[in-house]
Amino acid sequence: MKGAEDPYQGRGLIADPIHQYILYTRPGGIPGEATEQDLIDTSWMQRLRRVPQLQSARWVYPAAEHSRFQHSLGAMHLAGRFAKQLYPSLRAVFPDAPSLALIEELLRTAGLVHDIGHGPFGHFFDDNFLVDYELTHELVGQRIIREELAEILRSLRRSPSGAFAAGESIDPEWICYLMGKTYTQPLESHPNWLPHLKPLLSGVFTADNMDYVLRDSYMCGVAVGPIDIDRIIYYSFFSERGLTLDRAGLQAFTMFLNARFYMYTNVYYHRTTRGIDLHLKEIFRDTMRIAFPYDLRKELHPYLHLTEWTLLEDVERWHDDEDPAKRALGAEWRHVLDRKLKWRMSSEEVLDQFEARKGQSFLDVETVKRRVRTFLPTALRDVPFEIDMALQDPRPLNPLKMGDRQIYVYDSSTKNVSEEPLTEILKYLPGKVAQCRIFAMTHEHDAELARALRRALNEEPSAISTNV
Incomplete structure (x- = not known):
C-alpha cells in the first residue's frame, strides 16, 4: 500500500452475536511471532467447540447449543476492554508496569484459555469425576497451559492495540495465577502489579461471568433485564488498594448481580436440568471408568479426545453392546438422550x-x-x-472480606476508597x-x-x- 502501512495487516475480525465483532491478532504483524490465531487454532482450544457451555440445560432450552469455545472468545474480548480502561490507573499505581499492549494481551489470553480444562458436562464433570482425583477443571487447565500452550504464550509479541515494548513477554504462570480461584497467592517471582488484575478473571464481576450471563441468556431466549457492562467497565479503575468501582457504577453492578442470580435460579439450576443431573449422577462414574480409563494426574494427552461429543457418541451405542455392564449403562443413557425423565x-x-x-x-x-x-x-x-x-x-457473603477477589468503592464527594459501601449496596441480595x-x-x-x-x-x- 503506497503512502501508508496496511492498517489491517496482522489483525482480523470474528463476528459474534453478543459483542458484534471480536478483534484478534493473526500472522503478518511481526516476523517470527506467535499470535492469538495460533492459540485459537491449537487442538486444545478447538476442542472447546465440542464442549457445550450449558451441559444439561441444553435439554431444557433448545437454542442453547453454544460452546465453551464461543464463550472463551467473548471472555477474551471483554478482558481486553477492561485492560484498555484500567491501564492508565494501573500505571499510576505501578509506574514500572509493562506496556499497555502486554497488559491487554495478558488479560485477553487469560480470558481465552480460562475454560480450557473443562470436560464433558462442564462443572458436573468436576463434581462427579475430577473430584475423585483431587482435580478441578482449573487445575487441569493450568497443566494444559504449562505443558501444551506455554511456547505460544511466551512467543506473543503484540495485542490488537499494538506491539509490546522491547524485551517484554508473557509468563504462562501469570495466566495460571489469574484464572485460578484456589491459586490465591502469587509467587515471589511474580510482578507486584499482577494481583491487581486477579479480580478481573476470578472475582465478583469478571470478563468470564459478564460474558456468560449475556451469552447464555441470549442463547436460551431468557429475558434477564438490563445488563449494562459498558457502564461497569467505564466506572472501573485501579486504586492503590485494588480494583475499584466509582459510586456512579454501583447500580449497574447490582443489576448485573441480580441478572446473574436470575440465570442461576432459572437456567443453570432449572428443575428439569437438576433432575437430569440426578439421573446422570447414578451412571456417570461407572460410565467414565469404561469410556475414559485414565488418571489425569498422570496422562494428559487422552483428555484432548474427551469431549461431550465423543462421550455421547460412545454411550448412545452401548444399549446394543454384548457387555452386560455397557448394555445396562447404555439403557440409562438412552433415556437421558431421548429426554425420558427419570x-x-x-x-x-x-x-x-x-x-x-x-x-x-x-x-x-x-x-x-x-x-x-x-x-x-x-x-x-x-x-x-x-x-x-x-x-x-x-454475592460475597461478607463483602468486606473477599480476599484476593476484593473490590472497592470510590466516593468522589469524600475522595475515599473503601469496601464499606458494599455492605449497604448488597444488603438486599x-x-x-x-x-x-x-x-x-x-x-x-x-x-x-x-x-x-x-x-x-x-x-x-x-x-x-x-x-x-
Whole structure:
C-alpha cells in the first residue's frame, strides 16, 4: 500500500452475536511471532467447540447449543476492554508496569484459555469425576497451559492495540495465577502489579461471568433485564488498594448481580436440568471408568479426545453392546438422550442467608433425605425420592472480606476508597442461596413429599420416641 502501512495487516475480525465483532491478532504483524490465531487454532482450544457451555440445560432450552469455545472468545474480548480502561490507573499505581499492549494481551489470553480444562458436562464433570482425583477443571487447565500452550504464550509479541515494548513477554504462570480461584497467592517471582488484575478473571464481576450471563441468556431466549457492562467497565479503575468501582457504577453492578442470580435460579439450576443431573449422577462414574480409563494426574494427552461429543457418541451405542455392564449403562443413557425423565420435581423450598453467622450453614443432602423419610406417612416411607440442594453465591457473603477477589468503592464527594459501601449496596441480595428440591419418579405423592420436605427443613425430629 503506497503512502501508508496496511492498517489491517496482522489483525482480523470474528463476528459474534453478543459483542458484534471480536478483534484478534493473526500472522503478518511481526516476523517470527506467535499470535492469538495460533492459540485459537491449537487442538486444545478447538476442542472447546465440542464442549457445550450449558451441559444439561441444553435439554431444557433448545437454542442453547453454544460452546465453551464461543464463550472463551467473548471472555477474551471483554478482558481486553477492561485492560484498555484500567491501564492508565494501573500505571499510576505501578509506574514500572509493562506496556499497555502486554497488559491487554495478558488479560485477553487469560480470558481465552480460562475454560480450557473443562470436560464433558462442564462443572458436573468436576463434581462427579475430577473430584475423585483431587482435580478441578482449573487445575487441569493450568497443566494444559504449562505443558501444551506455554511456547505460544511466551512467543506473543503484540495485542490488537499494538506491539509490546522491547524485551517484554508473557509468563504462562501469570495466566495460571489469574484464572485460578484456589491459586490465591502469587509467587515471589511474580510482578507486584499482577494481583491487581486477579479480580478481573476470578472475582465478583469478571470478563468470564459478564460474558456468560449475556451469552447464555441470549442463547436460551431468557429475558434477564438490563445488563449494562459498558457502564461497569467505564466506572472501573485501579486504586492503590485494588480494583475499584466509582459510586456512579454501583447500580449497574447490582443489576448485573441480580441478572446473574436470575440465570442461576432459572437456567443453570432449572428443575428439569437438576433432575437430569440426578439421573446422570447414578451412571456417570461407572460410565467414565469404561469410556475414559485414565488418571489425569498422570496422562494428559487422552483428555484432548474427551469431549461431550465423543462421550455421547460412545454411550448412545452401548444399549446394543454384548457387555452386560455397557448394555445396562447404555439403557440409562438412552433415556437421558431421548429426554425420558427419570426424576420429576415434587416440591421446592428456597433457603437463603444474608450474612455470615458462626456455626450457621445449610443442611446437607443426606440429612435432609433422612429427615424427609422420618416425616413421611408410614405407608410412603419406601417411596423412591431424591433430594437436590442447588447452592449458589449471588454475592460475597461478607463483602468486606473477599480476599484476593476484593473490590472497592470510590466516593468522589469524600475522595475515599473503601469496601464499606458494599455492605449497604448488597444488603438486599442474599449472600448464599440453596434451592432445596425433592424429586420423585411420578407426581402421585407430591403433596405428601412437599409437606415432609417443609417439615424436614423447619422442624427437628424428636431424639426420643416416647414421652419422658
